[in-house]
Amino acid sequence: MAGTGRDIDETGKFEIEIVPDRTREDLLYNRPGEHLREKILNLPDSPGVYMYIDKRGKVIYVGKAKRLKRRVSSYFNRRHDSTRTNLLVRNIVDMRFIVVATEEDALHLENAMIKAYQPHYNVLLKDDKSYPWIVVTKELYPRVFMTREKGLDARYYGPYSNAQAAKVVLQLIRDVYPLRSCRHQLEEKNIARNKYSLCLDYHIKKCAGPCRGLVSPDEYGKYVAQVRQILNGETVVLENYLKEEMARLSEQWKFEEAQVVKEKYEAVKSYNAKSVIGLSQEADTDMFAYDENGDSAYVNFMHLHHGAVVQSLNLEFRRKLAETPAEILSMAIAEVGRRFNRTFGEIILPFEPDVEFEGVRFIIPKRGDKKKILDVGMKNVRQYMADKEKMAEKLNPERSVEQLMEQMKSDFRLNVLPRHIECFDNSNIQGTNPVASCVVFRNGKPSKKDYRHFCIKTVVGADDFASMKEVLHRRYSRMIAEGEELPQLVVVDGGKGQLSAAVEAFDEMGIRGEVALVGIAKRLEEIYFPGDTLPLYIDKKSRSLQVVQHLRDEAHRFGITHHRLRRSKGQVKSELDNIKGIGEVTARTLMKEFKSVKRISEASLDDLAAAVGEAKARIISEYFHAK
Numbered sequence: 001m002a003g004t005g006r007d008i009d010e011t012g013k014f015e016i017e018i019v020p021d022r023t024r025e026d027l028l029y030n031r032p033g034e035h036l037r038e039k040i041l042n043l044p045d046s047p048g049v050y051m052y053i054d055k056r057g058k059v060i061y062v063g064k065a066k067r068l069k070r071r072v073s074s075y076f077n078r079r080h081d082s083t084r085t086n087l088l089v090r091n092i093v094d095m096r097f098i099v100v101a102t103e104e105d106a107l108h109l110e111n112a113m114i115k116a117y118q119p120h121y122n123v124l125l126k127d128d129k130s131y132p133w134i135v136v137t138k139e140l141y142p143r144v145f146m147t148r149e150k151g152l153d154a155r156y157y158g159p160y161s162n163a164q165a166a167k168v169v170l171q172l173i174r175d176v177y178p179l180r181s182c183r184h185q186l187e188e189k190n191i192a193r194n195k196y197s198l199c200l201d202y203h204i205k206k207c208a209g210p211c212r213g214l215v216s217p218d219e220y221g222k223y224v225a226q227v228r229q230i231l232n233g234e235t236v237v238l239e240n241y242l243k244e245e246m247a248r249l250s251e252q253w254k255f256e257e258a259q260v261v262k263e264k265y266e267a268v269k270s271y272n273a274k275s276v277i278g279l280s281q282e283a284d285t286d287m288f289a290y291d292e293n294g295d296s297a298y299v300n301f302m303h304l305h306h307g308a309v310v311q312s313l314n315l316e317f318r319r320k321l322a323e324t325p326a327e328i329l330s331m332a333i334a335e336v337g338r339r340f341n342r343t344f345g346e347i348i349l350p351f352e353p354d355v356e357f358e359g360v361r362f363i364i365p366k367r368g369d370k371k372k373i374l375d376v377g378m379k380n381v382r383q384y385m386a387d388k389e390k391m392a393e394k395l396n397p398e399r400s401v402e403q404l405m406e407q408m409k410s411d412f413r414l415n416v417l418p419r420h421i422e423c424f425d426n427s428n429i430q431g432t433n434p435v436a437s438c439v440v441f442r443n444g445k446p447s448k449k450d451y452r453h454f455c456i457k458t459v460v461g462a463d464d465f466a467s468m469k470e471v472l473h474r475r476y477s478r479m480i481a482e483g484e485e486l487p488q489l490v491v492v493d494g495g496k497g498q499l500s501a502a503v504e505a506f507d508e509m510g511i512r513g514e515v516a517l518v519g520i521a522k523r524l525e526e527i528y529f530p531g532d533t534l535p536l537y538i539d540k541k542s543r544s545l546q547v548v549q550h551l552r553d554e555a556h557r558f559g560i561t562h563h564r565l566r567r568s569k570g571q572v573k574s575e576l577d578n579i580k581g582i583g584e585v586t587a588r589t590l591m592k593e594f595k596s597v598k599r600i601s602e603a604s605l606d607d608l609a610a611a612v613g614e615a616k617a618r619i620i621s622e623y624f625h626a627k
Contacts, residue, residue, distance in 0.1 A: 036092070040073055043072055044068055045068065046099050047065065047068070047099070049063070049100065050062070050065060050072055050095055050097040050098075051095060051096045052088065052119075052121075053094040053095060054091045054092065059117040059119050060088065061088055061120075061122055062117060062119050063110065064103070065106065066103045068097055072097075075088075075092075076089065080322075082322045085321050104356065104357050106355075107355045111331065111338065120320070123321075123327075123328065125317055126317070126318055131148070131159035131160060131313065132147070132148055132159060132163045132166045133150075133159050133160070134146055134157045134231055135157070136157070138155070140186055140188065141210040141217065143182075143183070144173055144179055145181070146163070158310075165312065172230065172267060173227050176264045178223070179207065179208075179220075180207050180210055181206075182201075182211065191212065194212065196211035196212065197211075199211075208220065232305055233305030233306055233307075233308035233309070234306055234308075236306050236307060236308070238268055242261055245261050246258050246262050284303070284304070284345075285303070285305075285307075285346070285370075286303050286304075286342075286346065286347045287301070287348040288300070288349045288377070289350060289377030289381040290329050290332075290351070291382055291385055292325065293389065293543075296316060296317070296319070296388075298315070298316055299315045299332040300314050300377045300380045300381035301313045302380070303342075313336060313339075314384045315332050315335065316384075325351065329351070329353040330353035330354050330355040333353060333355075333357065334355075343359075344357065345359065345360065346360070346361045347360060348363050348370050348373055350364065350374060404443075405419060405443070405444070407542070407543060407544050408444075408543075408544045408547065411545075414516050416488050418487075418489040419443055420485070420487040421440070421442075421487055421489045421551060422438055422441075422490050423438070423490075423492070423493065423548075424436060424471055424472065424475075424490070424493065424555060425556050425558075426468060426471075427559035434455075434456035435453060436467060436559065437451070437453060437558040438451065438555070440487075441547065446554060451558055453558075458470050465497050468501045468505075469505045473505050473508070476509055477509060486514065486515050487515060489516045489517075490518075491548060492519045492520075494520075494521065495528060496519070496528055499518070499519035499530060503517065520552055521535070525537070525549065576591075576600070579619060579620060582619065589612055590608075590611060594611070600620065605617055605618065
């Protein structure tokens with residue numbers, strides 16, 4: 001038993017009381033020691049933040065609660081399904097708490113304390129990249145460009161979720177307005193001295209020539225004002241203004257000036273057709289989309305102004321405990337609000353967060369324009385998730401394989417990781433040329449050198465169940481006899497009937513229980529287990545189901561290819577091998593040249609002679625002519 005005493009936590013922010021270790025029985029049932037039990041009993045039923053501390057005085061977890069006493073007690077009154085949560089509870093020797101006015105205040109305080117202490121068991125916000133911004137500098141003749149740096153003397157617009165989106169906006173600006181792209185320090189005295197030379201941009205009418213004083217600061221400022229409209233998302237307003245300006249100049253017979261405005265109008269109109277995804281009459285719209293895969297959760301935030309996206313941000317969270325999607329979504333809303341110093345009025349999202357934000361109205365659209373905005377966000381967040389997973393797989397392919405194996409082990413109720421999986425499929429047409437295929441996956445990937453074909457020998461007619469039983473017998477009886485390692489999982493393509501036949505084969509070979517067995521039905525992607533009357537439905541986005549679907553599709557493709565080859569050989573034999581004087585080599589040459597028996601029968605004598613000689617050509621021609 002450790003002695004009691006007092007110590008200072010490593011941040012130096014508050015004093016920690018080191019208490020005796022809990023008893024073995026306390027640890028076994030996740031019960032607090034006497035010291036903690038007394039603190040929990042005296043907790044208020046108020047919103048607040050609590051901190052768990054280990055025996056070294058280190059903050060290992062920070063949480064928020066609507067009712068502190070109920071939330072903290074829930075850690076210690078039962079065993080948890082999550083191993084990580086049980087480990088957290090075992091390491092708690094002390095706790096501290098802070099009472100706040102509202103649950104929203106608790107969320108913001110929790111967020112700040114997580115950033116300060118970096119607790120081991122808290123959800124981790126992975127912010128491993130800087131996002132691109134578009135800036136308008138504060139100069140006599142401002143520049144507009146993209147940057148990832150912060151701290152410049154400029155007005156920042158964004159961020160943009162990817163550089164390509166920022167480049168599209170910049171391209172629109174450069175197509176419409178003759179702004180300078182050089183880095184010269186354009187001051188009035190330097191311009192007056194003709195210090196700078198006109199560049200190519202001026203000659204191709206991409207720049208108005210401010211370096212030589214060919215455009216006044218006021219005129220240039222009008223361009224910049226309209227650029228700010230674009231960057232603020234007021235492109236629909238700008239489009240209407242340009243349309244009216246074009247009509248006004250036309251009425252005054254200023255057709256050349258009207259043509260210049262028309263070109264700007266067409267560029268802005270084309271941009272709006274691609275980038276305006278919401279209602280143009282809505283001044284501001286905020287949207288959060290959410291998706292997850294395993295321990296990683298992803299959130300996409302978009303801010304729309306008059307229907308155009310002016311801010312977009314992707315966030316990745318890594319779970320440490322069993323945080324719910326609603327909890328993570330709340331953290332994302334708080335993080336975006338802190339990062340951009342934003343207050344929200346109305347938010348579109350796929351489900352409600354677990355915190356009520358004061359003055360914020362949550363909208364979960366089912367149809368209409370707001371549902372379209374949410375669909376765009378869901379598309380973005382899924383693309384971001386896919387990109388991150390592909391990158392992680394490239395950087396650490398072994399880790400990705402291990403995650404997949406663990407997920408499949410859990411989804412298919414296995415005792416071991418399914419590193420070796422085999423899938424079987426039957427193929428026949430009205431009982432003719434029955435064949436079966438066996439495809440093999442190792443570590444979730446096809447191992448084509450291990451694929452096998454089977455010609456059904458003992459079954460007459462189209463009996464899929466008996467065919468499946470025969471093939472499984474032949475495959476695994478041979479593997480057992482040759483001392484080969486059996487797979488951890490076998491998948492049969494079909495429902496209860498094929499699965500029952502497979503179970504019979506496994507029982508007869510004595511390997512049932514040694515090798516896991518499931519069936520997959522095509523129609524609804526139902527997974528059947530031996531002895532279960534109801535099928536299992538795996539999440540459509542799950543990598544486990546994707547692997548099994550790939551297995552099934554590979555088995556089907558491999559079986560169909562072999563069956564077609566068998567049918568083709570049967571046709572060649574029934575037709576060409578019946579012609580006296582035509583052997584196997586000649587038949588193969590004819591099929592290679594003409595591709596089918598029908599084409600051979602329709603070929604001219606000269607074409608046949610070119611392929612196999614005049615004598616054999618005459619024999620073939622006479623045979624089909626007589627027939």
